[in-house]
Amino acid sequence: MGERDLTGRAVADAILADVAAEVQALGEAHWPPKLVSITVGDESAVDVYVRNQRRTAEGVGIAFETRRLPERITQEELRAAIAALNADPQVSGIILQRPVPKHISIKAMQTAIHPLKDVEGMNPASIGNIVYNELELAPCTALAAVEMLKRTGLTLAGLEVVVIGHSEIVGKPIAFLLMSEGATVTVCHHMTRSVSMHSRRADAVFVAVGKPKLVTGDMIKPGAAVIDIGINEVLDDDGKSRVVGDVDYDSVAPVAGWITPVPGGVGPVTVAVLMRNTVVATRRQKAHYEARLGASIA
Numbered sequence: 001m002g003e004r005d006l007t008g009r010a011v012a013d014a015i016l017a018d019v020a021a022e023v024q025a026l027g028e029a030h031w032p033p034k035l036v037s038i039t040v041g042d043e044s045a046v047d048v049y050v051r052n053q054r055r056t057a058e059g060v061g062i063a064f065e066t067r068r069l070p071e072r073i074t075q076e077e078l079r080a081a082i083a084a085l086n087a088d089p090q091v092s093g094i095i096l097q098r099p100v101p102k103h104i105s106i107k108a109m110q111t112a113i114h115p116l117k118d119v120e121g122m123n124p125a126s127i128g129n130i131v132y133n134e135l136e137l138a139p140c141t142a143l144a145a146v147e148m149l150k151r152t153g154l155t156l157a158g159l160e161v162v163v164i165g166h167s168e169i170v171g172k173p174i175a176f177l178l179m180s181e182g183a184t185v186t187v188c189h190h191m192t193r194s195v196s197m198h199s200r201r202a203d204a205v206f207v208a209v210g211k212p213k214l215v216t217g218d219m220i221k222p223g224a225a226v227i228d229i230g231i232n233e234v235l236d237d238d239g240k241s242r243v244v245g246d247v248d249y250d251s252v253a254p255v256a257g258w259i260t261p262v263p264g265g266v267g268p269v270t271v272a273v274l275m276r277n278t279v280v281a282t283r284r285q286k287a288h289y290e291a292r293l294g295a296s297i298a
């Protein structure tokens with residue numbers, strides 16, 4: 001790792017220190033936060049993420065439960081499982097791990113997660129709030145990636161930013177968050193004629209595609225910030241599996257002003273933001289409950 005590395009561990013730890021204090025306060029108020037993760041089918045690609053979630057949750061005192069549902073589960077069965085979690089007062093947050101099998105509509109399932117328990121901010125209602133600059137429960141990865149750019153100290157207002165990838169969970173929310181900060185945003189995807197024509201002009205480049213070495217040094221303006229969101233498992237020459245991003249680190253690092261490494265960049269911050277979102281969701285549920293009682297049970 002080089003001097004230009006913009007690492008995520010310290011950023012994540014700062015977020016988690018605040019979260020731990022809030023978890024303790026919520027526990028004392030008899031609202032201990034609890035997060036439930038749902039994985040559908042055999043998704044070994046998601047296992048790293050879920051393991052990190054459990055370790056991080058337990059580290060800050062958030063109860064963590066995993067549900068592994070069979071590949072062949074019907075959409076109605078999955079909807080019923082989510083509805084049961086919505087109704088369970090012990091559960092503060094629900095995260096549905098992507099991808100899900102093709103016969104299940106991810107949008108329908110994200111819609112089934114109650115907005116008060118939507119810790120990933122992926123219910124269409126939650127996503128819609130981003131358009132109105134209500135960013136408290138925004139998608140974790142997008143928040144984490146934008147937080148990394150802020151750590152460079154660059155002024156976001158007026159910054160020329162290129163986002164490569166436009167998925168609903170990463171690229172699109174990043175573009176909205178950046179617009180709300182005043183950046184000038186260009187979004188590239190697989191139909192973009194020349195990604196490098198855009199990326200070479202940018203002060204900051206976000207990459208979320210899922211292809212190792214997609215972005216190379218010749219595509220980056222000298223001194224620009226490069227935020228690598230990709231998480232790809234690849235096999236080394238000796239057959240060992242390793243996690244790499246979407247950026248060709250060796251050719252980009254000498255050109256870029258800042259670069260987030262993979263692992264150790266955006267990933268740990270994403271998990272920390274998920275914990276923060278869980279606390280935000282729990283606080284909202286508490287407020288909602290108390291408002292319905294018509295009085296605070298202090």
Ligand SMILES: NC(=O)C1=CN([C@@H]2O[C@H](COP(=O)(O)OP(=O)(O)OC[C@H]3O[C@@H](n4cnc5c(N)ncnc54)[C@H](OP(=O)(O)O)[C@@H]3O)[C@@H](O)[C@H]2O)C=CC1
Pocket residue numbers: 141164165166167168169170171188189190191195208209210211229230231232266267270
């Ligand atoms: N660090 C973290 O916390 C997280 C990391 N990830 C990682 O981020 C990456 C992207 O994830 P996700 O957004 O879910 O993936 P998707 O597969 O949903 O989206 C990929 C996007 O990349 C675009 N794309 C495909 N090929 C190209 C190309 N050659 N040039 C430019 N754009 C292209 C696609 O465009 P189109 O739709 O037009 O084909 C699409 O918008 C993955 O590696 C994933 O593992 C994901 C979530 C969290």
Ligand SMILES: Nc1nc(=O)c2c([nH]1)NC[C@@H]1CN(c3ccc(C(=O)N[C@@H](CCC(=O)O)C(=O)O)cc3)C=[N+]21
Pocket residue numbers: 045046048049052095096097098099120140141169231243262263264265266267268270271
């Ligand atoms: N609904 C949903 N939301 C997601 O956000 C989501 C998802 N589904 N499906 C899978 C992808 C992938 N993803 C990761 C996030 C952090 C790390 C992470 O913490 N990585 C560490 C450790 C990597 C390692 O151990 O090698 C790092 O980058 O340093 C990994 C992977 C979230 N995703």
